[in-house]
Each structure stands twice: as C-alpha cells, then as structure tokens.
Amino acid sequence: MKSIVVHSGGMDSTVLLYKLAADGDELKTLSINYGQRHAKEIDYARTLSEGLGVEHRVADLRSLTELLGGSALTSSEIEVPEGHYAEDNMKATVVPNRNMILLSVAAGWAISSEFDRVAYAAHSGDHAIYPDCRTEFADALDSAIRLADWREVSLYRPFVDLTKSDVVSLGAKLNVPFENTWSCYKGLELHCGLCGTCVERREAFHLAEVSDLTAYAPEAPSVEEMVAADWKLT
Amino acid sequence: MKSIVVHSGGMDSTVLLYKLAADGDELKTLSINYGQRHAKEIDYARTLSEGLGVEHRVADLRSLTELLGGSALTSSEIEVPEGHYAEDNMKATVVPNRNMILLSVAAGWAISSEFDRVAYAAHSGDHAIYPDCRTEFADALDSAIRLADWREVSLYRPFVDLTKSDVVSLGAKLNVPFENTWSCYKGLELHCGLCGTCVERREAFHLAEVSDLTAYAPEAPSVEEMVAADWKLT
Numbered sequence: 001m002k003s004i005v006v007h008s009g010g011m012d013s014t015v016l017l018y019k020l021a022a023d024g025d026e027l028k029t030l031s032i033n034y035g036q037r038h039a040k041e042i043d044y045a046r047t048l049s050e051g052l053g054v055e056h057r058v059a060d061l062r063s064l065t066e067l068l069g070g071s072a073l074t075s076s077e078i079e080v081p082e083g084h085y086a087e088d089n090m091k092a093t094v095v096p097n098r099n100m101i102l103l104s105v106a107a108g109w110a111i112s113s114e115f116d117r118v119a120y121a122a123h124s125g126d127h128a129i130y131p132d133c134r135t136e137f138a139d140a141l142d143s144a145i146r147l148a149d150w151r152e153v154s155l156y157r158p159f160v161d162l163t164k165s166d167v168v169s170l171g172a173k174l175n176v177p178f179e180n181t182w183s184c185y186k187g188l189e190l191h192c193g194l195c196g197t198c199v200e201r202r203e204a205f206h207l208a209e210v211s212d213l214t215a216y217a218p219e220a221p222s223v224e225e226m227v228a229a230d231w232k233l234t
Numbered sequence: 235m236k237s238i239v240v241h242s243g244g245m246d247s248t249v250l251l252y253k254l255a256a257d258g259d260e261l262k263t264l265s266i267n268y269g270q271r272h273a274k275e276i277d278y279a280r281t282l283s284e285g286l287g288v289e290h291r292v293a294d295l296r297s298l299t300e301l302l303g304g305s306a307l308t309s310s311e312i313e314v315p316e317g318h319y320a321e322d323n324m325k326a327t328v329v330p331n332r333n334m335i336l337l338s339v340a341a342g343w344a345i346s347s348e349f350d351r352v353a354y355a356a357h358s359g360d361h362a363i364y365p366d367c368r369t370e371f372a373d374a375l376d377s378a379i380r381l382a383d384w385r386e387v388s389l390y391r392p393f394v395d396l397t398k399s400d401v402v403s404l405g406a407k408l409n410v411p412f413e414n415t416w417s418c419y420k421g422l423e424l425h426c427g428l429c430g431t432c433v434e435r436r437e438a439f440h441l442a443e444v445s446d447l448t449a450y451a452p453e454a455p456s457v458e459e460m461v462a463a464d465w466k467l468t
Contacts, residue, residue, distance in 0.1 A: 059301055063294035064339060069346030097342030097382045104338045105298060108331035112303030132382045140378035147371040148331045 002026040002115040003156065006106050007056070009045030011201060012121035012159060014181045015171035019158070020119060021052050022174055029056045030109060032102045034095060035065035035074040038187030048180060059105045068096050080185045082194040084203075084231045099132035103141060103155065111149045118145065123159040123167055125200065135160050164200060165207035172210045179213040193220025203231055236260040236349040237390065240340050241290070243279030245435060246355035246393060248415045249405035253392070254353060255286050256408055263290045264343060266336040268329060269299035269308040272421030282414060293339045302330050314419045316428040318437075318465045333366035337375060337389065345383045352379065357393040357401055359434065369394050398434060399441035406444045413447040427454025437465055 003020050007013045007029035020027055029049040031042045042058055049056035065074045074095060099122070106118045122133045131137065142155035159167055171178060183201045184191040191198050193216035202223055205212035212223065221229075237254050241247045241263035254261055263283040265276045276292055283290035299308045308329060333356070340352040356367045365371065376389035393401055405412060417435045418425040425432050427450035436457055439446035446457070455463075 057301060060297040061295070063297070064342070067291060067293060067339070067346075068342045095342075096345035097338055097379075100338040100378060100382055101335070101342060104331055104334040105301070108298070108302045108329075108335060111330035112301075131384050134381060137378060137381035140374060140381055144334060144371060144374035144378050145331075147368060147374055148334055148366045150365050 001117060002113075003028075003117050003119045004106050004110045004113070004115050005029045006102060006118065006120040007031055007045045007049060009041035009043070009048065009181060010183045010197070011171065011176075011178060011181045011204070012123055012164065012167050013045075014048055014178075015167050015174065015176050016119055016121040016159065017048065017052065017054070018174040018176045019170065021054075026115075027052070027054045028109070028113065028115070029054055030102075030106050031056065031058050032105065033058055033060045033062055034068075034098065034102070035062045036185075036187070037074070037076075037080070038182065038185050040187050041182040044180060044182040048177075057109070059102070059109075061101065061105070064101070068098075080195050082192075082199075083196065084199050097132065099130070099137075100141060103145070107145045107148060107153055107155075110153045111151070114151070115153065117154045117156045119156040119158075121159050121167070122157050123162050123164055125164045129196075163207075164204040168204045168208040168210050172208065178205075178210075179215075188217070190215050190217045191220075192217050199226070199231055202226060235351060236347070237262075237351050237353045238340050238344045238347070238349050239263045240336060240352065240354040241265055241279045241283060243275035243277070243282065243415060244417050244431070245405065245410075245412060245415045245438070246357055246398065246401050247279075248282055248412075249401050249408065249410050250353055250355040250393065251282065251286065251288070252408040252410045253404065255288075260349075261286070261288045262343070262347065262349070263288055264336075264340050265290065265292045266339065267292055267294050267296055268302075268332065268336070269296040270329075270419075270421070271308070271310075271314070272416065272419050274421050275416040278414060278416040282411075291343070293336070293343075295335065295339070298335070302332075314429050316426075316433075317430065318433050331366065333364070333371075334375060337379070341379045341382060341387055341389075344387045345385070348385070349387065351388045351390045353390040353392075355393050355401070356391050357396050357398055359398045363430075397441075398438040402438045402442040402444050406442065412439075412444075413449075422451070424449050424451045425454075426451050433460070433465055436460060 003025045031045045046056045183197045185195045186192045237259045265279040417431045419429045420426045
C-alpha cells in the first residue's frame with residue numbers, strides 16, 4: 001500500500017509511521033503548520049521521517065489562524081490549560097474543524113501522488129474532548145474522501161479503538177524512539193509536564209509500563225505525585 | 235438561518251448569495267485563494283458581497299498549490315484548455331480535492347462563528363467532470379461536517395439538482411448583476427469566451443434565454459457561431 005501519514009511529530013502518529021514502515025507500506029508524511037504554539041513538533045516530525053528515509057512535507061495553513069478563531073493552541077492571548085483532558089478547561093485547546101482541514105489537504109496530496117490512503121492516528125482517548133476525533137466523524141469523512149476523486153483514496157485509522165497506552169505499548173514493540181517525539185502544547189524548551197497532552201503522555205507511559213525518557217520541566221511534579229493526585233494536580 | 239456562502243465571484247455562487255439574501259439569512263461570504271490564475275474572481279466576490287452589506291473574507295491557501303500538483307488552474311506550465319466541459323481535455327482543470335479543502339475551511343469558520351450552515355453552489359452540470367461535485371460526495375461531506383463539532387453545522391447545496399441554465403433563470407428573477415461576476419479560468423482582462431467555464435457560461439445564458447452582458451474577448455466567436463458548432467468550436 002502507498003500511504004500518506006499525517007505526522008504531527010507526537011507519539012501517536014510516530015507509532016503509526018513506524019507501524020506502517022514495519023508493514024512495508026510505501027510512505028510519505030505530512031505535517032500541518034496551523035499556527036500552533038508548538039510548531040516545533042514539525043521539526044521532530046521531519047527528523048523522524050528523514051530517519052526512516054521518508055519524504056516529509058509541511059502544509060502551511062497559518063493564514064487560517066485568524067479565520068478559525070481563538071484556540072489556546074494558536075492564540076497567544078489564551079493560556080494553555082493545565083490538567084487532565086477530562087477537565088472542562090481543556091475545551092480551550094479545540095481548533096475548529098482542524099482534523100477535516102488537515103485530512104482534506106492530506107487527501108489532496110494522496111490524490112495528486114496517486115497514493116492509496118491517508119493514515120492518521122486518532123485513538124479512543126481523543127474522543128472525549130475533540131468532536132472531530134470521533135469514530136463516526138472519521139467514518140463519514142472516509143466516505144467523502146473515497147468519493148473525492150474518480151480513483152478511490154481511503155482514510156486509514158488503525159488506532160481508533162486503542163487507548164493511548166495501547167499505542168505506547170505497540171510503539172515500544174516497534175522500538176519507536178519516543179524521546180525524539182514532541183507533545184507539549186506550550187512548545188517551550190522542555191515538555192511542561194502539566195498541559196493536557198503532557199498529562200496524557202505521562203499517563204500513557206505509566207499505564208503501559210513503559211519507561212518515560214521525556215525531559216520534563218524541573219518544576220513539573222513527579223509521576224508519583226501525578227498518580228497520587230489522580231492526574232489532576234492543577 | 236445563519237449561512238456562510240462559499241463565494242467564488244462566479245455566477246452560481248453569486249445567485250446563491252442573492253437567493254439566501256432574499257430568503258432573509260444572516261450571511262458571511264468566503265472566497266478561497268488557492269493560487270488560481272483567475273484570482274481576480276475574488277475581487278468580484280468582494281465587490282458583490284460588499285454591495286449586499288455582507289462580510290467577506292478570503293482564505294489564503296496558495297501555500298498548498300505545489301503540494302496539490304499541477305492543474306491548469308494553478309500552474310503556468312499547463313495551458314487552460316478551450317472547449318466544452320464534455321471534452322476530455324477539461325480534466326486538466328481539476329484541482330485535487332479542492333472542494334473538500336475549501337468546504338472544510340468554510341465549516342471551520344462556521345463553527346467558530348456559531349453559524350448554522352455552509353452554503354455552496356455545486357449544480358448538476360458540474361458532476362460530469364469534477365468528482366468532488368457529485369451529490370454522493372456532498373452527502374458524505376455533509377455527514378462529516380455535521381459531526382465536526384458538538385453543535386451541528388450542515389452543508390447546504392440547493393442547486394445540486396439544477397442545471398446551470400436553471401441557476402441563470404433563478405438569478406435573472408433575483409436581479410443578479412451577472413455582468414459583475416467573473417468565470418473565465420484565464421483571468422485576463424476580458425472573459426476569453428473559449429475556456430470550459432466561459433463556454434458553460436455562454437451556453438447557460440443561451441439555454442435560459444437571458445441576455446449575456448459579459449464582455450468577451452474580441453477574437454472569441456459569437457454565440458451564434460458557438461451554437462452552430464454545438465459548443466465545440468476548438
């Protein structure tokens with residue numbers, strides 16, 4: 001199969017990239033610059049893709065930031081919330097229709113490249129907060145993508161029923177260099193250890209019983225403190 | 235209803251804008267700059283929207299042109315084909331997944347604006363050449379857009395079963411100033427009268443028996459000559 005992987009540079013899409021490489025797919029990767037504070041994740045994506053000898057491209061959609069409105073991920077005026085995704089304040093990290101926009105661009109590249117599918121790494125833990133990570137959304141979008149050209153391109157999302165810790169377990173088996181992936185929404189020098197995606201990252205390593213080699217900011221609590229606080233330290 | 239109209243500045247989306255204004259919708263319009271040669275259509279869209287007191291915005295997606303590959307609409311190296319859409323050479327005007335990309339951006343703006351729907355003017359004549367103008371594509375994309383946020387946004391396409399001449403007839407009833415719309419793919423000073431969209435434009439006025447006030451290039455054949463040649467002069 002020829003697959004375009006939507007590759008953020010984070011853990012999930014990197015595990016997906018390694019899985020498809022192990023499956024023997026012909027691969028290209030696409031990262032999206034949508035004006036996120038943590039655009040440094042794109043450098044991680046590039047390095048990881050190049051390490052596997054995979055062509056990596058960036059779609060620059062920064063011009064849409066103003067149109068799509070204020071999310072904590074794209075606006076310097078809205079603070080990145082800290083805590084667990086289960087908490088209400090995490091809604092500030094939603095970028096309206098982000099996934100449809102980025103998947104439609106990836107599908108356009110798949111059509112022009114005559115590739116078979118777009119692969120992305122939505123997993124079951126995403127659903128609670130992001131409407132455009134739901135299985136039924138992805139199913140409907142898959143139907144649309146299949147009809148977007150005369151030749152069928154599909155949307156492949158093998159992690160949709162996995163938890164993030166399942167994804168970490170799979171990545172560990174595939175020798176994914178997790179320490180070379182980037183999650184933190186704040187995009188500072190080190191992972192903050194406290195924003196939604198950092199908490200989710202730490203929780204996933206903990207549940208999967210895989211060593212977390214990520215360098216977190218020194219002021220972040222230890223994983224033992226996070227566990228004791230039921231991942232709700234803030 | 236609160237509707238965002240995808241407004242190219244061409245005839246169909248202008249009739250849609252006038253129809254929704256007549257229906258009493260609260261409106262905003264969105265044009266997409268995807269690197270088309272005929273980006274001058276966006277100036278027509280802006281003028282038409284402002285004439286109705288409607289907020290008009292442009293999403294700048296020129297950065298995607300290279301990724302999506304060579305279409306005659308976006309590449310100076312591929313000539314814009316002349317003739318009727320029924321002819322095979324018109325495939326050179328397809329931009330991969332263009333409609334999903336632009337509708338997903340419009341849907342993102344609808345979500346952030348808390349609007350009810352995205353309206354676009356695909357009509358039955360588009361289907362023969364553009365896969366992403368098919369009813370079944372639009373149906374699937376509508377399902378996905380409805381799931382893209384917790385609050386439902388829909389995709390409204392009232393012209394999907396109309397011919398372009400039906401759209402012209404409706405526009406004439408609504409006093410649409412067709413002479414202030416732009417179709418021609420070549421984007422020169424005057425409509426060339428010979429590219430796919432110019433031929434379709436002229437045919438639609440002819441079939442609808444509405445006067446065509448468009449200024450075509452002097453070297454273009456007359457409408458009588460076009461009719462005599464069954465719209466296949468080239």
